[in-house]
Amino acid sequence: SQKIEQNSEALNIQEGKTATLTCNYTNYSPAYLQWYRQDPGRGPVFLLLIRENEKEKRKERLKVTFDTTLKQSLFHITASQPADSATYLCALKNNAGNMLTFGGGTRLMVKP
Amino acid sequence: DGGITQSPKYLFRKEGQNVTLSCEQNLNHDAMYWYRQDPGQGLRLIYYSQIVNDFQKGDIAEGYSVSREKKESFPLTVTSAQKNPTAFYLCASSPQVGGGNQPQHFGDGTRLSIL
Numbered sequence: 001s002q003k004i005e006q007n008s009e010a011l012n013i014q015e016g017k018t019a020t021l022t023c024n025y026t027n028y029s030p031a032y033l034q035w036y037r038q039d040p041g042r043g044p045v046f047l048l049l050i051r052e053n054e055k056e057k058r059k060e061r062l063k064v065t066f067d068t069t070l071k072q073s074l075f076h077i078t079a080s081q082p083a084d085s086a087t088y089l090c091a092l093k094n095n096a097g098n099m100l101t102f103g104g105g106t107r108l109m110v111k112p
Numbered sequence: 113d114g115g116i117t118q119s120p121k122y123l124f125r126k127e128g129q130n131v132t133l134s135c136e137q138n139l140n141h142d143a144m145y146w147y148r149q150d151p152g153q154g155l156r157l158i159y160y161s162q163i164v165n166d167f168q169k170g171d172i173a174e175g176y177s178v179s180r181e182k183k184e185s186f187p188l189t190v191t192s193a194q195k196n197p198t199a200f201y202l203c204a205s206s207p208q209v210g211g212g213n214q215p216q217h218f219g220d221g222t223r224l225s226i227l
Contacts, residue, residue, distance in 0.1 A: 032213055043116075043202050043218030044155075051213065084115060089154065099170070100216060102147075102154040106216050 004103040006090060012109045019077040021106045023090035026071065028101075030092035033073050035067055038087045039106065047088075048075075081112045083092045114139045118203050118219035125190065127195060129198060133188045135203035138174045143185040145216065148157040149200040158201075161186055162209045190224060198213045198225050 003026040013019050023033070030050045036044035050057040050066045050073065057064045063076040075082050087105040114166045116137045141161055147155035161180040164181065175194025180186050190197045194211030200223050204216040 004154070032208070034215060041223075043118075043204070043220045044216075045218070046215035049213055049215060099157055099160070104152060104154040 002101070004028070004090065004092065004101055006088075006103040007108045008104055008106070010107040012107055012111065013080055015081060015112050017080055017111055018110055019042040019080045019110070020082065021075040021088050023075070023103055024071060025092060028071075028092055030068075031062075033092045035062075035064055035073075035075050036089045036091060036102075038089060040087075046088055052072065064085060066096070077108075080108075082110050082112050084108060085110050113134065116203055116205055116219035117218055118201075118222050120222060121220070122224055123224045125224060126227050127193045130189055133222065133224070135186045135188065135202055135219060136184055136207045137186075137203075137217075139205055141205035141207050141217070141219060142183070142184070143206045144180070145204040145206075146170075146176070146186070146188045147204065148180065149202060149221075154202045155202060160209060177181050181186060195223070200224075206217075 005024045027107050033050045035047045038044040050064045060093045061078045065074045087107045089102050089105040091102045093101045121135045145160045146158040149155050154171050158176050159167055159178045161167040164183050167178050167180050177189045200221050202221045203219045206214045206216045
């Protein structure tokens with residue numbers, strides 16, 4: 001069956017360190033993969049999109065990698081700040097389908 | 113500023129009651145979506161609409177209904193047939209469904225609880 005897995009345990013890191021979040025998928029052939037940020041009681045906000053033929057994408061302190069062989073995307077936040085604390089969701093769209101499917105999200109806590 | 117407005121922010125439903133959640137967008141997007149989010153789970157698609165007067169069931173449509181009479185509006189009704197309605201409901205839009213590399217824009221959700 002198709003599955004998108006993100007670590008359900010919260011990731012706790014110290015301010016200034018790099019946070020790395022993982023998104024693994026099974027039985028998908030995604031054309032692209034998206035990452036969203038969600039704060040408590042708010043809707044997700046789009047951060048980055050990476051295509052299947054791109055290995056890496058950067059935006060300010062954010063970096064996303066996409067390994068279609070490993071079926072995995074990594075989301076990095078460098079020089080993390082307490083304001084980066086949130087839940088981060090990955091979402092992907094199958095080549096064959098029209099809909100985005102979301103992972104369960106990983107909560108990031110950055111401590112000062 | 114363009115965006116998606118969901119109302120109310122909190123809603124309580126009595127046994128046997130239908131309730132309607134509002135979603136309005138001024139982004140001029142053709143596609144609109146309703147998701148349900150339960151604690152610790154990903155977003156699950158309830159219904160989506162590609163264009164006015166058209167909508168399709170998502171993965172968990174049972175107990176829900178929608179309408180799309182205007183491009184800007186996509187209300188969701190949680191019917192009494194939905195036995196476990198307590199959840200966080202999110203509305204989203206995108207320029208088109210399946211239209212290439214388009215992110216979805218979300219509202220700030222409605223939290224529905226049972227009285």
